[in-house]
Amino acid sequence: MVMEIGMDTTDSGQRVENNMVTQILVQSSGIGQASGTATTSIPRSHNNVMSHHNFVSSSQISSHDDTVEYGRLIVLGTNGCLPGGDRGRRKSCFTLRRRSLANGVKPSDKHQVVERASHSEEFSSKEHHSVSYTLPRTVVVVPYVRDSKTDMFQIGRSTENPIDFVVMDILPGATIPSNDTKHAQPQQSTISRFSCRIVCDRDPPYSARIYAAGFDTSMNIILGEKAPKWQDKTNRMDGLTTNGILLMKPNKSDGWRETSVGGGAYNLRESRSAQVPGAKVEDCDNVLEDGTLIDLCGATLLWRSSSTLKLMPTQRHIDQIIKDINLERPQCPVGLTTLAFPTRSRANKPTEKQPWVYLACGHIHGWIDWGWRGEERMCPLCRSVGKYVPLWMGNEPAFYKDHGPPTHCFVPCGHVCSEATAKYWAQTPLPHGTQAFNAACPFCATEIEGTPGYVKLIWQQPLDG
Ligand SMILES: [Zn+2]
Numbered sequence: 228m229v230m231e232i233g234m235d236t237t238d239s240g241q242r243v244e245n246n247m248v249t250q251i252l253v254q255s256s257g258i259g260q261a262s263g264t265a266t267t268s269i270p271r272s273h274n275n276v277m278s279h280h281n282f283v284s285s286s287q288i289s290s291h292d293d294t295v296e297y298g299r300l301i302v303l304g305t306n307g308c309l310p311g312g313d314r315g316r317r318k319s320c321f322t323l324r325r326r327s328l329a330n331g332v333k334p335s336d337k338h339q340v341v342e343r344a345s346h347s348e349e350f351s352s353k354e355h356h357s358v359s360y361t362l363p364r365t366v367v368v369v370p371y372v373r374d375s376k377t378d379m380f381q382i383g384r385s386t387e388n389p390i391d392f393v394v395m396d397i398l399p400g401a402t403i404p405s406n407d408t409k410h411a412q413p414q415q416s417t418i419s420r421f422s423c424r425i426v427c428d429r430d431p432p433y434s435a436r437i438y439a440a441g442f443d444t445s446m447n448i449i450l451g452e453k454a455p456k457w458q459d460k461t462n463r464m465d466g467l468t469t470n471g472i473l474l475m476k477p478n479k480s481d482g483w484r485e486t487s488v489g490g491g492a493y494n495l496r497e498s499r500s501a502q503v504p505g506a507k508v509e510d511c512d513n514v515l516e517d518g519t520l521i522d523l524c525g526a527t528l529l530w531r532s533s534s535t536l537k538l539m540p541t542q543r544h545i546d547q548i549i550k551d552i553n554l555e556r557p558q559c560p561v562g563l564t565t566l567a568f569p570t571r572s573r574a575n576k577p578t579e580k581q582p583w584v585y586l587a588c589g590h591i592h593g594w595i596d597w598g599w600r601g602e603e604r605m606c607p608l609c610r611s612v613g614k615y616v617p618l619w620m621g622n623e624p625a626f627y628k629d630h631g632p633p634t635h636c637f638v639p640c641g642h643v644c645s646e647a648t649a650k651y652w653a654q655t656p657l658p659h660g661t662q663a664f665n666a667a668c669p670f671c672a673t674e675i676e677g678t679p680g681y682v683k684l685i686w687q688q689p690l691d692g
């Protein structure tokens with residue numbers, strides 16, 4: 228029997244507890260300069276390389292309907308494509324564009340209390356979206372209705388049709404060409420098959436909002452008995468998914484929050500999949516802003532708004548940076564060989580000319596088999612002891628914070644980017660496992676070591692230059 232009743236008569240024992248406030252401490256590392264002992268000599272052209280090129284990118288927005296771009300999602304720990312290569316809907320970057328026909332849905336103001344979800348017509352119908360909240364003895368089914376003003380995009384691990392952007396777990400270091408983890412997949416995924424959905428307004432300013440959970444092939448979202456769920460002040464049902472969808476807006480001082488199935492913002496639970504939800508955060512919404520981070524538990528996504536895409540460097544600019552560095556013919560101060568970054572298409576294994584860096588001081592050399600100190604190495608120029616790794620260019624433009632020259636690299640992975648980019652990511656805590664937060668290199672997801680977590684690079688110019 229299907230019975231429609233007012234929400235205030237449903238189970239009220241599931242209300243939000245307000246005492247679980249998990250505080251995330253934003254890592255406040257000192258931004259000291261790396262301790263270089265020699266004068267910095269960055270090849271001359273690097274300082275203004277970005278200004279040589281115009282920034283009209285292919286992503287510019289035109290007024291034609293089919294080219295309206297809402298924004299992009301980029302998987303952290305990828306460097307231009309997935310470690311094993313992009314395949315169909317499984318890729319490192321997903322562009323959200325206005326659809327030819329609106330496919331958004333919104334909750335209706337009705338709901339049904341039934342014994343089993345299958346007793347609900349909306350739940351059983353393949354034509355209707357619905358969200359079911361499983362309570363101890365009953366199920367509350369909230370039918371969703373079409374919304375001609377919005378487009379919906381779904382994200383998750385499932386490769387089934389309702390998922391627009393298929394996201395798998397990211398293994399730290401998999402994008403580093405000298406690592407062998409390129410094709411490895413974690414044995415057990417923590418990303419939900421129907422993880423979350425983003426609903427974009429089809430009219431300017433094209434606001435994009437994120438909600439936990441996605442509709443499955445039967446157009447249903449089912450919150451099981453163990454998922455936290457409650458009735459809010461306006462008598463609407465809401466809930467969280469098992470591992471949750473966490474959100475951090477670009478103003479990091481607010482830290483990470485959790486977004487609910489209904490789009491509310493909540494403080495973090497005591498642990499990732501705890502059954503007690505965090506307290507509601509009233510002054511925080513689920514609108515994605517440029518730079519918002521979305522954590523799916525196993526992979527983190529970066530949102531770049533379409534309005535700011537033209538401020539980002541493009542891959543062409545990064546190719547030009549590589550070209551300009553190579554034109555300066557930087558040298559290994561010991562071997563006196565000329566160093567060069569491989570071009571993007573060839574950056575799949577270390578080359579003979581690969582620049583290497585001593586992470587303790589930032590001195591760049593070619594590969595030299597010298598100065599072993601246990602696992603670490605001593606720099607022949609300044610005798611600093613630390614890790615010695617090949618340098619790789621950060622190729623994913625979306626992770627750059629500015630158009631600054633590529634003067635720094637992350638410790639310990641050796642990904643090269645601008646100073647502002649290095650500083651930003653070294654101070655951004657990302658969810659790691661179920662309770663920890665770590666800063667990580669955005670290009671390979673390797674956990675950042677030490678303070679500040681990056682080093683200024685010191686190049687040697689050719690002596691005959
Ligand atoms: Zn040195």
Ligand SMILES: [Zn+2]
Pocket residue numbers: 637640641642668669670671672673
């Ligand atoms: Zn890296």
